[in-house]
Amino acid sequence: MSSLSNNENLGDVMTETSFSDYRDVSGLKLPFRLTTKIDKYPQFDLTVSKVMVDADAGDLAAPEAVKSASLPVAPAISVTAEPVAKGIWWMAGSGNHRSILFEFDDHLTLFEVPLSEARSLAVIARARSVVPGKPLTQVIVSHHHFDHSGGLRAAVAEGLTIITYRDNVDFFKDLVARKHTIVEDELAKNPKPMNIIPVDDEMTLKDSSMEVRLYHVLDNPREGTLLFAYVPRDRILVQADLYDSTWTQHPWADNFKWNLEHRKLVVDKDVPVHGAIQSYADVLKTIKATQTQTAGTGK
Numbered sequence: 001m002s003s004l005s006n007n008e009n010l011g012d013v014m015t016e017t018s019f020s021d022y023r024d025v026s027g028l029k030l031p032f033r034l035t036t037k038i039d040k041y042p043q044f045d046l047t048v049s050k051v052m053v054d055a056d057a058g059d060l061a062a063p064e065a066v067k068s069a070s071l072p073v074a075p076a077i078s079v080t081a082e083p084v085a086k087g088i089w090w091m092a093g094s095g096n097h098r099s100i101l102f103e104f105d106d107h108l109t110l111f112e113v114p115l116s117e118a119r120s121l122a123v124i125a126r127a128r129s130v131v132p133g134k135p136l137t138q139v140i141v142s143h144h145h146f147d148h149s150g151g152l153r154a155a156v157a158e159g160l161t162i163i164t165y166r167d168n169v170d171f172f173k174d175l176v177a178r179k180h181t182i183v184e185d186e187l188a189k190n191p192k193p194m195n196i197i198p199v200d201d202e203m204t205l206k207d208s209s210m211e212v213r214l215y216h217v218l219d220n221p222r223e224g225t226l227l228f229a230y231v232p233r234d235r236i237l238v239q240a241d242l243y244d245s246t247w248t249q250h251p252w253a254d255n256f257k258w259n260l261e262h263r264k265l266v267v268d269k270d271v272p273v274h275g276a277i278q279s280y281a282d283v284l285k286t287i288k289a290t291q292t293q294t295a296g297t298g299k
Helices: 116-131 153-157 166-177 251-262 278-289
Strands: 001-009 009-023 030-036 041-047 079-084 088-093 099-103 108-111 136-140 163-165 196-199 204-205 211-215 227-231 236-239 271-273
Touching: 079 116, 088 116, 108 116, 116 136, 116 153, 153 163, 153 166, 163 166, 166 196, 166 278, 196 204, 251 278, 271 278
Parallel strands: 108 136, 136 163, 163 196, 236 271
Antiparallel strands: 001 009, 009 030, 030 041, 079 088, 088 099, 099 108, 204 211, 211 227, 227 236
16 A cells, blocks of 8 residues: 655655555454555554454544644744854754854854754754854754754755765765655755765864864764764864753763763863753763663763
């Protein structure tokens, strides 16, 4: 069974559900396995343990509270720009996805285009208003997860050069090349080629105003294509998905700390995509208070 629909990140997608492992149930042949793909990407693989025919399903009517409930309203997108050091702003606001803006001599560079086209366009517009005399030319996309790369196509439509780890490049090229005809996004309306700069193990962006070092996260049990940033002048760490002050567990905390030690980085402040800005001393206190003993943390 196949159906064509829109996916905000993938555009026009074919959802295909396959049925297999048919067995006799009350004289009927019924499937006990269902698999679904969105294009070439597996979505789920469901094995059914029990199937009943004409069984009492109970009252399936929606409760009155559900029937009378109002449709949810999408929250307004707000983007703030909090200065955290000279030429560095934390682009926060609604939600728990932030971006970080760096000011160089003659341009601005953004770290992360999160969540969606709408969120990322709002972040890009706000970033341009922070230092109106300098163009925003680049965005560093930390990794491929859609809550971090959801604004990739918006960034390309806005003419920004993409900087990311090398193993994200082919996937990002595929995202940018995909058709969005069912619901046109900004890139579909204003097609532009993607300019992309791959990062190997590390890369430094530097001029007389700013130095930002980019590093590939090594040996992490969850994140294989992740970049983090470090500003040596201010000893500021900029990271996504390595640590979040709101987490109740920090299963890869040892790997997070090991990566900083491996790069010989001295960190005073964590300026994250998720969670609150903290001193690194408070980061370590939070981890110590919540870290589980059973986590597999790599190095």
